[in-house]
Amino acid sequence: MAAAPGVLDPADLQSRFGQVFGLEVRIAIAVFAAVVVALAVALIASIFRQQPSTKSKYTVIELLFAGAVAGVAAFLITTSIDANNRHAAAAAAKHPPVRVQVTAFRWCWRFQYESAPVTVTGTCTGGNDPKLVVPTGVPVRIDLTSADVVHSMWVPHLRFKTAAFPDFVNSFVMVVNDPGHWPGYCAEFCGTYHYRMRFTLDAVSPQQYSSWAAHGGSSTL
């Protein structure tokens, strides 16, 4: 089940997130429900109780309970570490066909396509948000850095973000399976216009991507 190093796991960022988050939400709902039920039982039982209980030690039950919580925690820890390792394996693809250097700056984005060569940028004012065009079904590596302060590149649709530090590069590999366009945001406060430091992730068919790149990355697709 674990991906071999360098080979992309077919389960992309989105579904891995979905599995882990879905599991944690279900466990959270179960725990919350159990506590609410215990609370309700306490309040209702109190109505019928003549005297408060004088017992104050519940050692055996408490040990069993702590053991059960530890068991759930251990399960969640292994799930968490396993999922994170798959993310890391996916990011280890050595020579993905499309590689984009992304530079975050105050207050917009610059996308420099290594393979194209194309550079897309904008001012992020009045609808001038740059588009990150990628082909569908193809691994795309993003090498992210900052020209000034710490930013963060977030595409909610991908369920993924990573930080942009000056003097440092964070890399990740994504595969977008279906065409479409989705908003991207800066997710680390970076100053006055942080709120409008946006971009669009635009996934198109590999043929459209090739012709877009051949035309120098013009904005009309």
Place this chain on the structure above:
Amino acid sequence: MTLIGAPPGPLPAEPVHRRGLAGMLVSTEHKTIGLLTIGTSMALFVAMGALALVMRSQLAQPDQSLVTPHVYDQLFTMHGSGMIYLAITPVAIGFGLYLVPLQIGAPYIAGARVAALGYWLYVAGAVSMLSGFAVGGGAAPDGWYAYTPLTTSTFTPGQGMDLWIVGVFLSAVGMMLEAGPLLWTALRLRAPGMTLLHMPVFTWSMVVTCLMVLASFPSLLVAMSIQALGRMDPSLFSQNAWNIGYQNLFWFYGHPVVYIMFFPFVGMVAEVLSTFSGRRYAGYKPTVISLLAFAALSMSVWGHHLFTTGQAANDYYSLTSISLSIPAGVEYFGFLATILGGCIIYRTPMLFALAFIPQFLVGGLSGIMLGTPVVDYHVNGSFFVVAHFHYTLFAGSVFGLFAGFYYWWPKATGIFLREGLGRLHFWLMVIGTNVTFGPMFAVGFMGMPRRVATYSASDGFSTINLVSSCGAAVLALSMVVFLWNVFTSWRAAVPAPHDPWSGQTLEWATSSPPPLFNFVEIPPVKSYAPLLDLRRSTDGAAVP
């Protein structure tokens, strides 16, 4: 005057205790220092809350400019840092200063002058931070954790940031100087019979809190010194090591501080739950052990704030962070076991304590999600995180704070707060809290980053934000009701006896308010619920 049960050794010179306002300001008496700290921090709590109200007004609709983005940035920065450095941390320590000597049967605190100095440094720090609003360029605008290089003089010119850095430093030193004497008091000034394992749960929660303050606050002082370097030589932060180094130093403090802002209120809730269930707290020893373990473990999780940096060992921090659920679970066992066997009396303190139980849990469970890197890569830096920490700190700690406030107010003042207004305050606060912060989980998940002055109509965040802002209005109303309760109760001055709630711990064995050296006579202490033992033995019932 004889003090039966006072610690051995001669009494020191009588503490400085002059009458009137001047007397209050130079006092080295622990109840006065405690009340000064609580009063100052609660006033700042209300003020910082008002800042949030402006933010929620702006965010109620898309594309708003009620305030400029730069002003909005000052609002969230001062709201966050004001709440953490100037309100919740000090109020927790203030309650400790007031109550711990009473709970352990001590006549005074150790290091009283140090504690008094601590209060005044905290005030100086508050003045410094807030005076940023009065300078050209405004107050600090870069968030409560103030990442470099954004906070260097290159990207954040102006004195507001300088004043903030100095203010954080001073108030942090102030809190250390209050916490150290408090810890020393609990360890060295306990009355005969008051062994460590006879200390009440609240006192234990304060001991553990003070340990965390002393262990983690120095890291904040170093982090603020690095900030100061950045004001003078911004070029340092063109090197990655300084930026990631700052984040590590900051969060080494920044994670324990949230437990510093949590444990005292856990202690308050534990006391209130047991008193209004009519029985001693269940699972005392496991709770003490879990508080100590929880505190120690909390020093090892800070990297979960760095999951998206690509510069932390995410698996290790995920392991330690998720492990926090184990001591937390033990504490929940104690809460539930106590009330499950109780005869519950629904006074205002108990209402807040009962609501704490499910509400904090929402914060805790969402914390497990944030402690999972694969999930955090999506929701970090979004309103999901804002929802998480408001559930732990507001729906949790602040509810615990009000439980403690309504519980101990009669002891400190000798008068009652009005019960009807207390209940109205409670219900408005429950509704307001959940309507404000619940929806934030959703809008964060959908893609709304935090610290945004506004958002677009096309984002799809509008309806949820409107609902959340309506909740904030209800919250504001609940605070008005609370303040009205305090005001009218003070005027009415209905007298409270020394033990209005049938309390179990030593503070209820002295007058309301307590006299200068706290006790004329200390009852025998045979467990962590000495007054309950006394009542049971005079009833002829078995003392467990």
